[in-house]
Amino acid sequence: MTQEICPSREELFKEYEFCQTHAQSLESTIWQTGTAMSIGGIGPLIVMANHPMSEQPPCRVAAAVGIGIFLVSIVWGLAARRWWCIQHACFMRMRHIETELGLHQTRYVQYLDDPQSLKESGLRDKYSKEIRERAKEGWWPMYAHQRAGIQGAFSIGLPAIVLVSWAVYLGALRHAANLTYCCQ
Numbered sequence: 001m002t003q004e005i006c007p008s009r010e011e012l013f014k015e016y017e018f019c020q021t022h023a024q025s026l027e028s029t030i031w032q033t034g035t036a037m038s039i040g041g042i043g044p045l046i047v048m049a050n051h052p053m054s055e056q057p058p059c060r061v062a063a064a065v066g067i068g069i070f071l072v073s074i075v076w077g078l079a080a081r082r083w084w085c086i087q088h089a090c091f092m093r094m095r096h097i098e099t100e101l102g103l104h105q106t107r108y109v110q111y112l113d114d115p116q117s118l119k120e121s122g123l124r125d126k127y128s129k130e131i132r133e134r135a136k137e138g139w140w141p142m143y144a145h146q147r148a149g150i151q152g153a154f155s156i157g158l159p160a161i162v163l164v165s166w167a168v169y170l171g172a173l174r175h176a177a178n179l180t181y182c183c184q
Helices: 009-049 059-101 107-113 114-121 125-136 151-176
Strands: none
Touching: 009 059, 009 107, 059 107, 059 151, 107 125, 114 125, 114 151
């Protein structure tokens, strides 16, 4: 039988701060790389589309570039999902530490998602009432506290936007060339 290690309050606060810093760092990484991916995914398309037809690359080259950028955006989406998983592990540990220390910061999202969990929270009635009211605001599925977040939009939306943008460009390129330039 293993003996449970009970860290001191000071050690728990240090670990809490570490988890908080790590989660914030991952959030920055996700947003910065997502922004770079957005610019990198659509930027070349804008540059190519602003050139005259005589300077356009062959359709096969443009399609290969578009597919390559699309695949890179999918790989980024998988990496971002992993970063979100790690970030949520930090949040989970922070909730555990909060329970040990009698804090509630990260558990407020849980209370908003599931107001029934307030029963065991130990919060004052006036705070519980405010949380219950906030949980009802907004319209489904985007409640006032934004339960869904941006993860789905970023990890699915970015590759979809890249794919559709490049497909429209290729369609316009083929149409402008009357199907002969692209299909040679």
